[in-house]
Amino acid sequence: MEEDKLKPEIIESADGSHTLRVESLNENYHSHKGALTESLHVFLKMGLALFSEKESIQLLEVGFGTGLNAMLTAIDKDRKHVHYTSLETYPLSWEMVSKLNYAKLSNDSKAESVFEKMHTAPWGEFAEIAEGFSLRKVKSSLQEFQSDTQFDLVYYDAFAPHAQPELWEPVIWQKLFEMMSVGGVLVTYCAKGQVRRDMQAAGFKVERLQGPPGKREMIRATKP
Numbered sequence: 721m722e723e724d725k726l727k728p729e730i731i732e733s734a735d736g737s738h739t740l741r742v743e744s745l746n747e748n749y750h751s752h753k754g755a756l757t758e759s760l761h762v763f764l765k766m767g768l769a770l771f772s773e774k775e776s777i778q779l780l781e782v783g784f785g786t787g788l789n790a791m792l793t794a795i796d797k798d799r800k801h802v803h804y805t806s807l808e809t810y811p812l813s814w815e816m817v818s819k820l821n822y823a824k825l826s827n828d829s830k831a832e833s834v835f836e837k838m839h840t841a842p843w844g845e846f847a848e849i850a851e852g853f854s855l856r857k858v859k860s861s862l863q864e865f866q867s868d869t870q871f872d873l874v875y876y877d878a879f880a881p882h883a884q885p886e887l888w889e890p891v892i893w894q895k896l897f898e899m900m901s902v903g904g905v906l907v908t909y910c911a912k913g914q915v916r917r918d919m920q921a922a923g924f925k926v927e928r929l930q931g932p933p934g935k936r937e938m939i940r941a942t943k944p
């Protein structure tokens with residue numbers, strides 16, 4: 721089982737939602753100040769909401785992990801059609817993720833079945849998970865991933881620079897810039913100065929936005 725490499729343990733974050741702790745990386749899958757709150761703020765409010773008028777979008781997520789961002793996107797009431805591609809190198813087992821309390825806390829009666837469908841969907845192909853929401857999980861690193869799709873929205877949710885510095889290098893922003901449509905938007909919880917400068921050097925217009933509770937800032941980068 722691949723999650724053995726990370727040995728994640730379930731912990732409770734400040735808003736009552738679970739997250740996973742990876743002791744060997746000194747890292748969590750989400751903010752310990754509130755996992756659900758962070759995802760809603762960084763990825764849905766600052767990212768997805770910009771596309772509520774667009775009939776159909778191609779979305780790329782870096783780091784499927786627990787599927788929290790994917791579930792929240794699937795049950796979002798304001799979205800239009802979303803084609804959601806999510807990359808993951810160390811898939812978690814259903815045995816572990818089925819213990820997470822995200823569906824319960826979401827107050828959406830469809831969330832439980834959406835969450836299970838997402839985790840049991842096949843890898844490498846699009847599967848219809850909810851009305852207007854299809855998911856393609858790809859067992860690949862971002863570094864190896866190749867695609868002809870031009871992505872409108874990128875949820876950049878890799879482990880933090882201290883844990884996985886190779887995912888925050890200039891070459892990453894150059895690659896994503898090439899893979900995005902004009903007007904495409906990348907959002908991430910990270911606000912490091914070096915990351916912002918490297919994104920700008922790759923061609924992005926970069927904004928520092930208010931972060932979720934407990935984090936001062938976050939980044940939104942747009943391909944002009």
Ligand SMILES: C[S@@+](CC[C@H](N)C(=O)[O-])C[C@H]1O[C@@H](n2cnc3c(N)ncnc32)[C@H](O)[C@@H]1O
Nearest residue numbers: 749783784785786787788789810861862877879
């Ligand atoms: C911060 S966690 C993701 C949180 C996830 N979005 C969620 O809602 O649970 C980072 C994820 O990136 C995955 N990952 C690690 N290296 C990767 C790589 N090179 N390319 C893509 N994903 C990677 C990890 O296994 C982990 O699941």
